[in-house]
Amino acid sequence: MAAPRAYWKGTLKLSLVSCPVALYPASTTVEKTRFHMINRETGNRLKQQMVDTETGDVVEGDQKGRGYEVTKGKYVEIEKDELDAVQIESNHTIDIDSFVPEGEIDKRYLDHPYYISPDGKAGVDAFAVIRDAMKDQDRVALARIVLTNREHVIAIEPLDKGMLGTTLRYPYEVRDAGDYFDDIKSPKVTKDMVELAGHILDSKAAHFDPSKFKDEYETALKALVRRKAAGKPIKAAAREEKPSNVVNLMDALKQSLKDRKGGARRSRSSARRPAAHRAAKKAHRPSARSRKAG
Numbered sequence: 001m002a003a004p005r006a007y008w009k010g011t012l013k014l015s016l017v018s019c020p021v022a023l024y025p026a027s028t029t030v031e032k033t034r035f036h037m038i039n040r041e042t043g044n045r046l047k048q049q050m051v052d053t054e055t056g057d058v059v060e061g062d063q064k065g066r067g068y069e070v071t072k073g074k075y076v077e078i079e080k081d082e083l084d085a086v087q088i089e090s091n092h093t094i095d096i097d098s099f100v101p102e103g104e105i106d107k108r109y110l111d112h113p114y115y116i117s118p119d120g121k122a123g124v125d126a127f128a129v130i131r132d133a134m135k136d137q138d139r140v141a142l143a144r145i146v147l148t149n150r151e152h153v154i155a156i157e158p159l160d161k162g163m164l165g166t167t168l169r170y171p172y173e174v175r176d177a178g179d180y181f182d183d184i185k186s187p188k189v190t191k192d193m194v195e196l197a198g199h200i201l202d203s204k205a206a207h208f209d210p211s212k213f214k215d216e217y218e219t220a221l222k223a224l225v226r227r228k229a230a231g232k233p234i235k236a237a238a239r240e241e242k243p244s245n246v247v248n249l250m251d252a253l254k255q256s257l258k259d260r261k262g263g264a265r266r267s268r269s270s271a272r273r274p275a276a277h278r279a280a281k282k283a284h285r286p287s288a289r290s291r292k293a294g
Helices: 080-084 124-137 191-203 216-229 249-284 288-293
Strands: 008-014 017-025 066-071 074-078 093-101 110-118 139-147 150-159 162-168
Touching: 008 124, 008 139, 017 124, 093 124, 093 150, 110 124, 110 150, 124 139, 124 150, 124 162, 139 162, 191 249
Parallel strands: 008 093
Antiparallel strands: 008 017, 017 110, 066 074, 093 139, 110 162, 139 150, 150 162
8 A cells, every 4th residue: 555645744843842744634535426527418528627707718727827806807916936935934834832722622613634743753752742742731732834825723632643633714714603593592491301302312322433424325326326327227215204393392302202212122122032032943843852753
């Protein structure tokens, strides 16, 4: 297996302690089912082209550039070497600014995860010192890094023998929750209802185990593609009827709890049934001696 290619290389710096590191994307979409645009008449794949909005002419690669709209329809062109000239320290350095308790990081700010590992043998000791110090203090480092011509704040924490870096969104990228929650009414909910809901929660208690995540839509997509490629007919699944909005909340809570308990009992009894069934079958089976005597 080929070694993974680093997405970014630079220096991780804590005060006067520094070490070369490499970043690797911690997530991937390679396994996702992807579709290409095709010509329905020929079955050939289509390709996208850049078109001048005024002349309608196709623009080739060497004619494409970057422009910032200063006024309506007027752009100032920015060259790549001019972008490269915007040199800030975080272009090649992850400089740790502070350490914060992990619980204080608002999950809405979490963006993209990256694995961080030492780049070469030279800085392994410094890498381990920074990593283990964060473990001992139970803290997360906040630093700055430039990725794809943008500076990001990145949260760094220990993960196994390496570190996990998660880029964070800026406040202007996070929408105000009040715009969505302020109009939610505050109905009077009885203590009995909350307790019943709590019992349902208890009956579904579990531990976080991502291995149990099943992408049912992806599975269905793959099945659809296989059937279509084999020339088999595709039938649309029957839509489930929407439940009525008129529901007695207390009755629904009681029924949910009842169904949950009944399901748990059935699963336990079904787990025992095979052994009991085998025992009963064995009891009714004539012995070898009695068969011989007959």
